[in-house]
Amino acid sequence: MWQDLCFSFRLLTRQPGFAFIAILAIGIGIGQATTTFNSFSALVLRPLPHMEDEDNVVYLEQVQAKAPDTRLNLSLPDFLDVRARSQTLDRPTILMSRTLIIGTGDRPIRLYGTSISAEGFAMLGVKPHRGRLFHPDEDAPGAAAVVLLSHRTWRQHYGGREDLVGKAITINGAEVTVVGIMPPGFGFPENSDAWMPFINSEKDYPRGNHSFPVYARLKPGVTLDAAQAELQVISQTLAQQYRETNDGISISVQRLRVATTADIRLLMHLTLGAVLCVLLIACANVANLLLAKAVDRHHEVAIRIALGASRGRIIRQLLTESLVLGLLGGLVGLVLAVWDNALIIGTIPVDLPYWMNFDFDWRVFAFAAAAAIISSLIFGLAPALQITRNIALELKEGGRGGVGSPRAQRLRQLLVIGQVALATLLLIGAGLMVRSYLKIQNADLGFDPRNLLTFRVGLPPTQFTDKAQVRRFFAQLTPALAAIPGVEAAGAASMLPSNGIGLNAFSIEGRPRPPTLGEHPFAVAREITPGYLQTLRIPLLRGRDISVTDTIDQPRVLLVDQAFIDRWFPGEEVLGRRLNFGDHDTPEDWATIVGVVGTVPQRLEANVPGFNVYSAVDQQTNYFLTYAIRVQGDPLSYATAAQRAVISVLPGIPIYTVQTMERSLLMSYWHRKFFGRVFASYGLVALFLASLGIYGVMTYTVSQRTQELGVRMALGAQPQDVLRLVGRQGLWLVGTGLGIGLVAALALTRLMSSFLYGVSPSDPPTYFVLSFVLAAIGLLACWLPARRATRIAPMASLRGS
Amino acid sequence: MPLSPLITLSGVNKVYPLKGGPFYALRNINLVIEPGEFVSIMGPSGSGKSSLLHLLGLHDSAWSGEYTLLGEKVHQLDQKRRLDLQKKHLGFVFQSYHLLDDLTIYENLEVPLSYRNVPRRERESIVCDMLDSFAMVAKRDLFPNQLSGGQQQLVGIARALIAKPSLLLADEPTGNLHSDQGREIMRLFAKLNRDGTTIVQVTHSDENASYGTRTVRLADGMIVG
Structure with missing residues (x-):
């Protein structure tokens, strides 16, 4: 073995050109595969940090029988019922996002807070870095206020003070005791800065409000199926007890890892599949190079066999050589992967959850090594078998035998056809992703996203219990922001377009009220301030806008968009019609439609239409709103002025999630851009490698036919005849590969359909343009060696032979 | 007791099926070679x-008839x-030397031993002895x-002998050498034969044949004398 290794290295140093191309091709393939595997590993394989026995931590969701693809969080009352009745779940834990404000006056700081059941961390198995976790009774109403800080918050805002635990700090205007510091890097569920106990309060959160993520641990010995069966029984009981809200709703349970990666898992698998195609193309390329080199090796192998080597022994030696190539390629691949990984992470515009760690670990190195070894076998075995076929008489006959035989030639051609087919498949996939991204980028948003600064601001309900004060704050803030020099308009909404949707059930006056929640019509309801429509430039089509006179003591008013009318009132006049979004049938729950506005699609990435309903902020009580201000020049340069305006209305209130509207939109579909880029890079590498493969085979073919071509030219063949002769073979290779690739693409790109926007998996322009590009590049790779063939001097080639 | x-070859044929009818490369070959002969x-x-x-060298298996080598019925x-038999008993010298270009002289001699699973230390000792006996220690x-044709053929012979074969087969061993080098090689063959190695060589040269103990003449695939 050692001898074989030494010989392999010696061979490589004697053929530096071949070694460079082969190692680079494999390096590129393994590099891309390793980067992708690292992402897969970060998402799926690595243990969640600081969590004990994560396989038994589960996540609960509610599913509507009528819309099984729409997953809902649990409502608080349903959670409490599950907690009381379940025998299979240990310490069910509820979560809620919170804004926690520390600092005062003109230097307020917003922390991303999470309320969590007191036993939640003990359930997860997390140990504090300092101090203690919550006591079980600290989430009871009236319990003393306590907080756990993240390690980052402790260091960043409290200087890592050792004596902070046990001390009181001010949060949302109240004294709260710090009971512990969580371990470094911990931010459950995503990137929390601080945690407070979730104080149960069923009154504020009705059974129809599905807002709460719920986690639990399977009790020892309990399987997921057993837990699911029990939750099914609980769901049925709840559906009988609370028919209006729970009819047709069941509770499903998944392992935490599965739930947290559900959205991206298919895309990740598609990416892995794509990158394996790239690796296969690289392997086919190197196999082709080895087959071409086999002409030189055949003689040597024949000698070795004559000296007593068995075929197996020779194959072992050839595979050792492939292994050396593969391992060197793997090393190059690792270097490329480190660089590629940094590049990829740098292009992700969102904050990644705390548990998603893209640093390389042993799994990645093991993968790269395994990829190198398996690749070596893939690209080394066929040439090794080919070289050692029927070799015994080669020395006597002095011929090239197996490697120059029609069989070997067919193998080389098959490899090229395979490369072209895989490259076609990848390019089509990449093309669909890129076109999808371009479509979404140029989609009609229903508003003008340019020159808008957006930020979130609000008054924590635990601190500001007077609802009138909250309404007054926003009523004063909107004009204060509009008065900033350079600001053209300002307005706010409970939620901006493309920042997610909340579906709300309603009933229509004059139509029977459906008996269950699931049968109600649904719309995306959001509360807006006067000026919101002008700020976003959403057109008012009929009727009037929300105005400052639409206050809490006035009849409730609504605006609806055209999509809403088309869905729920087709062909009917809607102005003056009344809707009820409340739980009861009291007069104050009914609101009158006073205006019709342009449609704003929701969740562009999912291609969900509008059904928007807008009501007046001043007629509800929203503790938090997202503001948009339309400005002249760079929107981000207005952030400081916006913060000052907020403080001028109410000191100690921070603004957060400050960004331009365009970035806010990008955040909602960044993954399209990201995966579009990733697929495009795979497609381009595949195209390059496949072209190299075609070029290599055609060059080899021409070199094999030099004598024949010389004879033909000596007999009067013109350059175009030679070009046609050689080109025909290349055309056949490219055409066959392209055809197979297109059929495979038609079959496999359907898997991507849920990620496409405005483009079908069989989008004709994508198929046509990319086929043309691939065919053109493939033919160019044929043309270069063919043209060289036309320059053969007949006498020289004949003499050479 | 006679050896x-x-x-022993008996009724051996080698046929290439061609479109125009079968072509006999070897036809009804009957041949006996005794130990110690130089044919x-x-x-x-x-x-x-x-x-x-x-x-004879077991490089070819596409033939019919009976072939017995050292009592083993090869057919x-x-x-x-067959490969085991070849490794154990046969050494082969080629007209074009067929040394492995990417290996040193030492490594070329070592190759047959490594294919016979001879331990590394033992290989070193055998190769060094062989280099010494062929006066090629300085060229290891x-x-x-980097060697002349004659020197390369010496290495080829040394390589063929290194596994101590019972039979040395040589395919025009002097075909690529000038006459002085050719004579030197043939003298070496004669000495090897005197020392007990059975040799079968293919040659065009009557002079080379004169070093042997017997000549077998072929024409159109048949033994004619």
Whole structure:
């Protein structure tokens, strides 16, 4: 073995050109595969940090029988019922996002807070870095206020003070005791800065409000199926007890890892599949190079066999050589992967959850090594078998035998056809992703996203219990922001377009009220301030806008968009019609439609239409709103002025999630851009490698036919005849590969359909343009060696032979 | 007690099926070679000399008839057993030397031993002895293209002998050498034969054949004398 290794290295140093191309091709393939595997590993394989026995931590969701693809969080009352009745779940834990404000006056700081059941961390198995976790009774109403800080918050805002635990700090205007510091890097569920106990309060959160993520641990010995069966029984009981809200709703349970990666898992698998195609193309390329080199090796192998080597022994030696190539390629691949990984992470515009760690670990190195070894076998075995076929008489006959035989030639051609087919498949996939991204980028948003600064601001309900004060704050803030020099308009909404949707059930006056929640019509309801429509430039089509006179003591008013009318009132006049979004049938729950506005699609990435309903902020009580201000020049340069305006209305209130509207939109579909880029890079590498493969085979073919071509030219063949002769073979290779690739693409790109926007998996322009590009590049790779063939001097080639 | 023959060929044919009818490279070959002989196979080009030699060397399995080598019925053996037999008893010298260009002289000599699973230390000792006996110790780290043709053929012979074969087969061993080098090689063969090695060589040269103990003449694939 050692001898074989030494010989392999010696061979490589004697053929530096071949070694460079082969190692680079494999390096590129393994590099891309390793980067992708690292992402897969970060998402799926690595243990969640600081969590004990994560396989038994589960996540609960509610599913509507009528819309099984729409997953809902649990409502608080349903959670409490599950907690009381379940025998299979240990310490069910509820979560809620919170804004926690520390600092005062003109230097307020917003922390991303999470309320969590007191036993939640003990359930997860997390140990504090300092101090203690919550006591079980600290989430009871009236319990003393306590907080756990993240390690980052402790260091960043409290200087890592050792004596902070046990001390009181001010949060949302109240004294709260710090009971512990969580371990470094911990931010459950995503990137929390601080945690407070979730104080149960069923009154504020009705059974129809599905807002709460719920986690639990399977009790020892309990399987997921057993837990699911029990939750099914609980769901049925709840559906009988609370028919209006729970009819047709069941509770499903998944392992935490599965739930947290559900959205991206298919895309990740598609990416892995794509990158394996790239690796296969690289392997086919190197196999082709080895087959071409086999002409030189055949003689040597024949000698070795004559000296007593068995075929197996020779194959072992050839595979050792492939292994050396593969391992060197793997090393190059690792270097490329480190660089590629940094590049990829740098292009992700969102904050990644705390548990998603893209640093390389042993799994990645093991993968790269395994990829190198398996690749070596893939690209080394066929040439090794080919070289050692029927070799015994080669020395006597002095011929090239197996490697120059029609069989070997067919193998080389098959490899090229395979490369072209895989490259076609990848390019089509990449093309669909890129076109999808371009479509979404140029989609009609229903508003003008340019020159808008957006930020979130609000008054924590635990601190500001007077609802009138909250309404007054926003009523004063909107004009204060509009008065900033350079600001053209300002307005706010409970939620901006493309920042997610909340579906709300309603009933229509004059139509029977459906008996269950699931049968109600649904719309995306959001509360807006006067000026919101002008700020976003959403057109008012009929009727009037929300105005400052639409206050809490006035009849409730609504605006609806055209999509809403088309869905729920087709062909009917809607102005003056009344809707009820409340739980009861009291007069104050009914609101009158006073205006019709342009449609704003929701969740562009999912291609969900509008059904928007807008009501007046001043007629509800929203503790938090997202503001948009339309400005002249760079929107981000207005952030400081916006913060000052907020403080001028109410000191100690921070603004957060400050960004331009365009970035806010990008955040909602960044993954399209990201995966579009990733697929495009795979497609381009595949195209390059496949072209190299075609070029290599055609060059080899021409070199094999030099004598024949010389004879033909000596007999009067013109350059175009030679070009046609050689080109025909290349055309056949490219055409066959392209055809197979297109059929495979038609079959496999359907898997991507849920990620496409405005483009079908069989989008004709994508198929046509990319086929043309691939065919053109493939033919160019044929043309270069063919043209060289036309320059053969007949006498020289004949003499050479 | 008389020694049993080293090689017995009986009714051996080698046929290429061609469109115009079968072509006999070897036809009804009957041949016995005793231990210690130095046989020269002669004949015009295309007479089947090399085919016969490679058949004897077990490089070819596409033939019919009976071939017994050192008592083993080769025609009844599978490929693996034939390879074992070849490794154990045969050494081959080629007209074009066929040294491995990317290996040093030392490594070229070591190759047959490594294929016979000889331990590394033992290999070192055997190769050093062989280099010494062929007076090539100074050239052990050179590559074949750094040697003259005659020197390369010496290495080829040393390599053929290194596994101590019972039979040395040589396919025109002096074909690529000038006459002085050729004579030197033939003298070496004669000495090896005197020392007990059975040799079968293919040659065009009557002078070379004169070093042997017997000449077998072929024409059109048949033994004619």
